[in-house]
Amino acid sequence: MYHSLIKLFIYKALLNFSNNIFLKLIPKSHLSYLTFSKPINEAKICLFINPFLYNNCRKKIKKYLNKINMCPLNIDSHKDLLDSLKVRGVIEDDDVYNTMIQVDRGKYIKENPYADTPVYICQGVTISSPHMHALSLKQLMGVLKPGARAIDVGSGSGYLTVCMAMRTEVLKNKNSFVIGIERVKDVVDFSLENIKNDKPELLKLDNFKIIHKNIYKLSEEEKEMLGLFDAIHVGASASELPQVLVDLLAENGKLIIPLDEGYTQVLYEITKKNGKIIKDRLFEVCFVTLKKN
Incomplete structure (x- = not known):
């Protein structure tokens, strides 16, 4: 009995010691994720976390998660998601934040809507990660303004298309024109239902549309009817720059x-100046394929 009490005392002392050491490490280590063994952002090494220790200090951990450069584990609102992206430095532009805050991601996907990850919809189509939506909008902010014409190719759930509509103020600016184009009919129906439940007023406009069409199958007549666009976003990876989009x-x-x-994919910003195409390589990404069929 005496020896058991001594062992218990030693174990408790060691646990408290490791607890204090761990809490001191949290703000310095910049954990990329918090489970029982995950890599640290910059050092790219693993920090092993005692599950009992995690339970004892999870409240303090949650407080630190909102301060350092990482995505918190449990986000249950769209605002908290955007705030976390802002803290991480993904959203640096108030225009991007103010655009995305108007469109609740939870209205466009039901499974893990506030996790910073792509989510599968159906038939090989996904909704992109929130950070990808934010970064894409950031690149387009200079041309995506009230009165602009924008097209979202591979519009999927409809989320980014509606963000474009909010940014260009299609509801009150009749010169604005936003269109989402999607090749999968079931996904088109899915996006229309999402928009109907979130912002049904958009579906009554002549300057906002979601259409079922493969971008590669646009005829010359259809291209002429659509006109030219100031901002084009493509939510799938192409083997080469489609000429139809250049047109x-x-x-x-x-x-x-x-x-x-x-074996990889790279996000590009394409600009047309004096009729010539300028390609700026941004960063590596991972998207579904922009299919021609």
Whole structure:
């Protein structure tokens, strides 16, 4: 009995010691995720967390998660999601924040809507990660203004298309025109239902549309009817820059598109100046494929 009490005392002392050490490490280590063994952002090493220790200090951990450069584990609102992206430095532009805050991601996907991860919809189609939506909007902010014409290719759930509509103020600016184009009929129906439940007033406008069409199958007549666009976003990776999108891009317009490069994909910003195309390589990404069929 005496020896058991001594062992218990030693164990408790060691646990308290490790607890204090761990709490001191949290703000310095910049954990990328918090489970029982996950890599640290900068050092790219693993910090092993005692599950009993985690239970004892999870409230303090949650407080630190909102301060350092990481995505919190449990986010249950759209505002908290955007605030976390702001803390992490993903959203640096107030225009991006003010645009995204108007469109609750929870209205466009039911499974893990506030997790910073892509979510599968159906038939090989996903809704992109919130950080990708934020970064894409950031690149387009210069041309995505009230009165602008914008097209979202591979519009999926309809989330980013509606963000574009909010940014261009289609409800009160009749010169604005926003269109989402999606090749999968079931996904088109899904997005229309989402918009109907969130912002049904958009579906009554002539300058906002969601259409079922493969961008590669646009005829010359259809391209002429659509006109030119100041902002084009593509939510799927193409093997090469589609000529149809170059044709639809207005002078000084911007096109954001992921392109295949060997075994990886790279997000590009395409600008048209004096009729010529300027390609700016941004960063590596991972998207579904922009299918021609």
